[in-house]
Amino acid sequence: MKHPVAKTVGWALVHAARLHRTRIGERLTALGLFPGQEQVLHALSTVETMTMGELAYILRVKPPTASKTVARLAAQGLVERTAEPGDARIVVVRLTQEGANRASAIDKLWVEVENELLEDFDNKERKRLRKLLRRVARNLAGATALDHGDDDVDDDDDNDINEGAD
Structure with a gap:
C-alpha cells in the first residue's frame, strides 16, 4: 500500500525534480562540474561582473556558500x-x-535535458505546465521568508527554449 502523500502534487513535484536534478548532474559530470556550479556560471554569463553579495542573492544562498562555490570554480x-x-x-x-x-555548454546541456523532460508534450502542454509551475512558485514564495522573489516567475513570452522541436 502506498503512503497517502505519494498521491499528492507535492510528492510528484519533488520526485520529478529529483529525477531532473539527477539527470542534469550526470550531464554536468561530463563537463567536470558538480550540481549547483552551473547556476553560478549561468548567473555570471548574463553580466560582465557581479559582487559576491549579488551572486549569493541571485542563487538564494548565504554568502559563505557562494564563496565556497566560486573558490572551487576559480581553482x-x-x-x-x-x-x-x-x-x-x-x-x-x-x-x-x-x-x-x-x-x-551548460546551456546546450539544459536544452537537451529539457527535450528529454518534455519529450511527449506538445507546445500547448509545455506552456500550460510552465504557467502552472510558476503559479506554484508564486504560492510558495508568498508562504516563505526565505525567498527573495523571482524576477522571471511571471515572464512567459510564450516562447519555448526548444520551440519547433515538436
Missing part, C-alpha cells in the same frame, strides 16, 4: 575574483573565457 580556471577598487572588502567575480565556454 578550475572558470571564474576570476578581484577586490573592488576602492573597497577591498567587496569581491567582484567574472567568468574567464573557459568559464564562458563552459556556460555555453
